[in-house]
Amino acid sequence: xxxxxxxxxxxxxxxxTSLTIQCQVDSQVTMMFWxxxxxxxxxxxxxxxxxxxxxxxxxxxxxxxxxxxxxxLTFSTLTVSxxxxxxxxxxxxxxxxxGGIADTQYFGPGTRLTxx
Amino acid sequence: AQKIxxxxxxxxVQEKEAVTLDCxxxxxxxxxxxxxxKQPSSGEMIFLIYxxxxxxxxxxxxxxxxxxxxxxxxxxxxISASQLGDSxxxxxxxxxxxxxxxxxxxxxxxxxxxxxx
Numbered sequence: 001x002x003x004x005x006x007x008x009x010x011x012x013x014x015x016x017t018s019l020t021i022q023c024q025v026d027s028q029v030t031m032m033f034w035x036x037x038x039x040x041x042x043x044x045x046x047x048x049x050x051x052x053x054x055x056x057x058x059x060x061x062x063x064x065x066x067x068x069x070x071x072x073l074t075f076s077t078l079t080v081s082x083x084x085x086x087x088x089x090x091x092x093x094x095x096x097x098x099g100g101i102a103d104t105q106y107f108g109p110g111t112r113l114t115x116x
Numbered sequence: 117a118q119k120i121x122x123x124x125x126x127x128x129v130q131e132k133e134a135v136t137l138d139c140x141x142x143x144x145x146x147x148x149x150x151x152x153x154k155q156p157s158s159g160e161m162i163f164l165i166y167x168x169x170x171x172x173x174x175x176x177x178x179x180x181x182x183x184x185x186x187x188x189x190x191x192x193x194x195i196s197a198s199q200l201g202d203s204x205x206x207x208x209x210x211x212x213x214x215x216x217x218x219x220x221x222x223x224x225x226x227x228x229x230x231x232x233x
Contacts, residue, residue, distance in 0.1 A: 101149045107161035
């Protein structure tokens, strides 16, 4: 299993500013995943973060808008840059401690972001 | 094309009754896993149940069971004896073994379940 914490739990930000979200895991994991959940919607994968290499971004997401750091095997940050109201979402950090098909994917509690 | 489809945006169920939440999926990978998560209003994602593509029996976990029909590519979640605390969003998700370098899940659109007292 894995216990994941995120900071901040929620924030209200002004348009044009940036917010960095931190994700801490209680065990070492190879990959960490960042998801976005827009209001009333499902989870959409933003990027996969490997330690020691650049993150891999999904279609529709770019590094300039969502830069990610992965300095070690238990920590990652996601920055939401130059925010607009459309960025208002829950941002979730996630890990899969094992490498098997049946291994559970664990999620952090999420960061609720509101952009005014 | 959508890989995971949940056709019921919202459902009501009477307390103590059973309810089935639908999920169909699309994959050409013979090895895959199907997961259900519950997301209450607090926002946390709670793992409920898992079904592997090679599992011979339907998965069960307490009041949760999975009606797995491989030929139809469906993996419906059955909640028995609904409780008020079951009111939440429910997400079906899939992991493909061979088409998934990151081992992450792909999610369906979700179903909002509301349990009536």
